[in-house]
Amino acid sequence: MKENVLKSFVRDTYKNTSAIPYIITGQVFMFVLIHIFELLSFDEVIAIDLFQWTYQHLSLPTSFNTFIQQPWSLITHPFIYKGIFNILFDCLWLYWIGNIFLNFLNNRQLLTVFLGGLLIGGLLYIGMSSFPYFSSQAKYWNTTTFGLAALVSSVIILVPNLEVNMFIFGNIKLKTIAIVYLVLQFVFLALEIPAAAVIYVIISFFGLCFIWQLQKGNDWSRMFKKSMRPKHLRVVQGKSIHDAINSNRKHPSDLPNQELIDQILDKISVSGYESLNSLEKEILFKASKQDE
Structure with a gap:
C-alpha cells in the first residue's frame, strides 16, 4: 500500500x-x-x-x-x-x-x-x-x-x-x-x-x-550544554588524530572524547574542512549529531 x-x-x-x-x-x-x-x-x-x-x-x-x-x-x-x-x-x-x-x-x-x-x-x-x-x-x-x-x-x-x-x-x-x-x-x-x-x-x-x-577552542554554545562527559576520560597526547581516534573507539559507532574532537576542529581552523580525511569527517559528523 x-x-x-x-x-x-x-x-x-x-x-x-x-x-x-x-x-x-x-x-x-x-x-x-x-x-x-x-x-x-x-x-x-x-x-x-x-x-x-x-x-x-x-x-x-x-x-x-x-x-x-x-x-x-x-x-x-x-x-x-x-x-x-x-x-x-x-x-x-x-x-x-x-x-x-x-x-x-x-x-x-x-x-x-x-x-x-x-x-x-x-x-x-x-x-x-x-x-x-x-x-x-x-x-x-x-x-x-x-x-x-x-x-x-x-x-x-x-x-x-x-x-x-x-x-x-x-x-x-x-x-x-x-x-x-x-x-x-x-x-x-x-x-x-x-x-x-x-x-x-x-x-x-x-x-x-x-x-x-x-x-x-572557545565554544560559546557550551554554556547551554548539559554535562554528558564520561566518568573517565583519558587525555590523548603525542598521537595523530587518526591514531587517537582508533585507539579510543572500541566500536565504529563509538564517539571519541572531546580532546579528539577539538583536534579535528583545530585542523579545520588551520587547513580548512577540505583537509580532513573520510574518517575524520565521519567522526565530526557523528559528534555533531550526538551533541545536539
Missing part, C-alpha cells in the same frame, strides 16, 4: 533534530494566521481589527515602556511577517545557510548563533529606538533579519572556500555570496530604518566572532 504523501512529508521533514524545519513551520503558521485575521477584519466578521492587534502585540515595540507590557515580543517577533516575498526570501535563506552550517557544526551551535542574533538584536533595537536621532524613523520590528545576519556572517569564516554553482555565473565562493547579501541588506535597512542598520552590523560581527572563537 502506497504511503500517504502528507505523512511521508512530515516524517521526512521532522525526522532529524534540526531546529530549522520547526522555525520555518512557526513562521508559516503565524503568517497564515495573521492574514486570516486580516481577512476577517476586512470583511467585518469581527468587531475589532484582530490583524493589527496581533501584529502590534507580537512585534517588537520601539520603547522600553511598551516592551515591559509585552515582553513576549522578544520571542514572537521573528515569526511575524506581512509580505509573502519577505517570508519566502527569509525562509529560503534560513533553510539553505542553516543546512550548510549543520554540515560542519551541530544544532546547539546553530541555535546559539541564530537565536543569539535575534535576542541581542532585539534588545539593541529597543534601546537604540529610544534615542531621539533614531526614534522618528523607528517602527514595530519583526522578521528573522538579525538572526540571519549572524548566521550568514558565520559561514564567511566557517567555510570560506566552499563554492556554490550559481547557474549562469558558474561557481562562486559562498563567502562572496554572503558578503553581497549582508551589504545589500544593510543598504536597504539604512534607507528605511537607520537604527536597524547599525544593529545589523553589530550582529553580523557577532556571527563572525562566534566562529573565530570556536576555531580558538
